[in-house]
Amino acid sequence: MRYQLLGRSGLRVSEICLGTMTFGKEWGWGADKHESFKIFDAYAHAGGNFIDTANRYTEGSSEKYLGEFIEADRDHWVVGTKFTLKDRNGDLNFAGNHRKNMFRSVTNSLKRLNTDYIDLLWVHLWDNTTRVDEVLRGLDDLISRGMVHYIGISDTPAWIVSQSNAIADLRGWNAFTAIQFEYSLLQRTPERDLLPMSKALDLAVTPWGAIGGGALTGKYLRGEKGRVPDDSTRRNEKSGKIAQTVVDIADEMGVTPAQVAINWTRHRNQVMIPIIGASRSTQIQDSLGCLDFTLPEEMINRLNLASAIELGFPHEFLKSDGVKEEAFGGMFEKLINHRL
Structure with missing residues (x-):
């Protein structure tokens, strides 16, 4: 495992981030506590130190499990969690990006994680209600109080991220150091604005969905079942052709389709740190194999052509x-x- 700076910060993080949305079975899928630890342990032994979770993942089990797993060496781990999504039905102020929910959510995440601080707090998604300055000032206050070290933003339009960091720089507040959004061979639209903006603003990109929910592993081409519904854009005719190209290249290189798909997201001239999740330890071990090889330019060109967008x-x-x-x-x- 190699390490990179998290955007404009001096924080060192591993080149693959472990996603823990699968830690817990409350959503009807995922891994129990024992298997979750095996996934965590495999990632740790590979040299990873960067972990992604959220207040809502598996109704809090993800944070609780993670808190136990990192307890023995808390300062080694770079833990990122998120706020925004509701964690109490029927109560309007238990969701959104406003200051009240922000502080409430972070306080509860700290309890579940059993830690005094969060390394990286993500705005989970833009709520189109709270003003930019309220969000930024709240995040800056969390950092001033030592509850949070760095901030990132997820699933938000490029113009809002640009506006936010411009305001933060102008007012001397802490700015976003990283951005998170879906990016894969099946979802290349971030190349229009989000990726160029990230490079220009020196934001680390932590893309999710690198294997398209499993579609890019070729499992649906083989008639296997999974969580992606039949009518999803990840399983239409074009997606099938892209997945077949991934499978063909994997066969030619003697690697797995998942490794090819993840590797492709890393081949950009900017900081790209894919978030990789798993429900079994064998899956995370397979995904980490993407670090063992480099995609030749000819293979990248084939993948780019198969997945091209306007x-x-x-x-x-x-x-x-x-x-x-x-x-x-x-x-x-x-x-x-x-x-x-």
């Missing part, structure tokens, strides 16, 4: 020949070549 407006418009000619007077290619 970037849409304004990206397609700006790269059109007519716009380049009008904007640069025929000098565009010379300008680009000079920069390269």
